[in-house]
Amino acid sequence: RxxxxxxxxxxxxxxxxxxxxxxxxxxxxxxxxxxxxxxxLKGTFPIPKENVLALILEGVTTRGEELPDDMVDRYVDCLKRILQAVNVNTAIFFASYRIMNRILPKLLDKLSASNKYVIIEREEMRGDEAKRALSLLREKKNVALFASISGRFAEGVDLPGETLDGIITVGIPFERLTVRTIVYMEYYKELYGDEKGVYYSYVLPALRKVAQSMGRAIRSPNDRAFIVAADERFSERRNFELLPEFFRKYSKKVDIDEALELLTSFLS
Structure with missing residues (x-):
């Protein structure tokens, strides 16, 4: 314990x-x-409303043990349309490498004709490779960084200003219900009771990763960025209340068409 x-x-x-x-x-x-x-002791800094566009995208979710083909296609379509509409540096953080590997091949085919500069985080990426990727992100414009929310780019890295202008979180990184995960949850349930046990061992760790990833682009009151939470479960109270305060304060639930209108207006 x-x-x-x-x-x-x-x-x-x-x-x-x-x-x-x-x-x-x-x-x-x-x-x-x-x-x-x-x-x-809580230190806060005011983030002006005009500096953040916070959207929860409806109609998509990574819920379930496997991502069905129709949901893969839905994600590919939404991400393609968003990335074609924004000509700024954007990080796309997937709930896991498994989900990234399901969506990314089809998405890259759809983006092949665009002028995006693409950076892909690999699970076995070395430290020197990651440093080069960050250097490219700081030097270039209209970059799409594809990475896992559990990887090295989603936490512990500051990417303020024009280094990163947008973040898309694809899904919620709940652990798959493997034997190891179930044993871990059962242990916490024994310690804290059923409700708290699941919350402490399963819900909190996943949403903390999301909160960390959302904070990559907003590091001061002067930073300006859009954040798209691409999973309809983000609007559920249990998940929503664990998101960063600035996201909760300004967030809107939207479909893909509404998201594109708001993104175009925000970046114009």
């Missing part, structure tokens, strides 16, 4: 400081890491 192990570690220190943009919800974080009491 992580909280019991960590409690013994925390006792060795007179105070502990945890800093991150994705610690919330704090009560849940404190319980999991074994912190019995804490004081919160």
């Amino acid at each position: 992580a909280s019991e192990v960590l409690k013994r570690v925390w006792r060795l220190f007179s105070s502990r400081v945890f800093m991150s943009g994705t610690l919330e919800p704090l009560d849940e974080f404190a319980e999991v890491v074994g912190v019995s009491s804490y004081r919160k």
Whole structure:
């Protein structure tokens, strides 16, 4: 049990400081890491409404163990239309490499005639290759970066200003229900009860990854970017309340046609 192990570690220190943009919800974080009491200091900066276009795209979802062919085609069509409509640097973060590998081949065929500069993150990509990819992203315009939301580009990398003007998150990175995942969930359910156990072990980790990826382009009040959450489940309360505050504040549920109109207006 992580909280019991960590409690013994925390006792060795007179105070502990945890800093991150994705610690919330704090009560849940404190319980999991074994912190019995804490004081919160929240630093925020105002993000003007005109600097963010936050959209939840309806009609698409990565729900289920496998992505059916018709949903692959729907994603390909939506992503093709968005990427053809925006001539700015855009990161497309997929819920997993598996989903990226289902969608990307067809999508690249559709984009072959466009003037997009394409960067693709591979699962086995080396550090020096990733650095070169980031350099290209900073040097070029109209780039489409395709990556996994669990990969190196979705967290720990600052891409402010015109380096990155748009983010599309394709699906929610819930773990597949393998034996390992089920055992992990059952363990947490034993510790915290059924509802909390699933929330702590399954829901929170996935939405924290999404929150981290959405923050890649908005690092200061002066940054300007569009963010498309391409899975209708993002509008469900349990998922929505874990998204970044700036996204929740300005978000709209749209179909693909409405999304294209708003994107064109935002970038004009």
